[in-house]
Structures are given as structure tokens and as C-alpha cells.
Amino acid sequence: MNAAKALATERADVLARLDRLGATFDDIVEVARDSNLDDEHDTEGITIAADRQQVAALIAAARRQLSAVDAAEQRVRDGSYGICVSCGARIANGRLSIRPATPWCVDCAREQR
Ligand SMILES: [Zn+2]
DSSP: OOHHHHHHHHHHHHHHHHHHHHHHHHHHHHHHHHHTOOOTTSHHHHHHHHHHHHHHHHHHHHHHHHHHHHHHHHHHHHTOTTBOTTTOOBOOHHHHHHOTTOOSOHHHHHHHO
């Protein structure tokens, strides 16, 4: 599979995930509104707040992934796709097939954590 195609697939996946997460988030907000659980001392209110926070974190992660896809598509256009943005080494094909949007080789990715 070529890079542009892999990135298009990745983008579609992330967008589908964002769609589902958006729906989940709306559901939680709806449930919270219906049950009027604004009281943080209410056990269920706390659960809903935690759920909402978790979904918000997943949405943020999906958005970051989408920017990574944007950046990778830009690198395909300027010819630097597959080159680590940090050290300039070639990123292994195996790694790119699993993570087509990654800007880093495996060594630099490890340092990002
Ligand atoms: Zn590197």
C-alpha cells in the first residue's frame, strides 16, 4: 500500500472514531442533563463527570492523530515522507505500515515518551 493511500485510510479511521466519540459525548451530556446530576457528591454524578473526561481525552487524542495525518500528507507532498523528522534516519517500512502517520523512527519515538 502506498503512503498516500495508507494515510487516507488512517484519516477515514480517525474521522469515524471522532464521529463515534462525539456521539458518545453527546449521550453523556444528555444523560447528565436528564438526571440533573450536577451534584459532585452524588456517586452517579461523579461517574458521569469521569466518563465525560475520558471521552474528552479520547477526542483530544483523535484530534492529535488527525494533525499527525495532516503533517504526514504534507511530507508526502514535499518528498520527506518516511524520513524521521527528529534524526533524519529512514523510518522502517514495517513501522510505517503499522503507523503511516508517524513522524519518528522507532528510536526517536521511544524518546518522545
Ligand atoms: Zn529518528
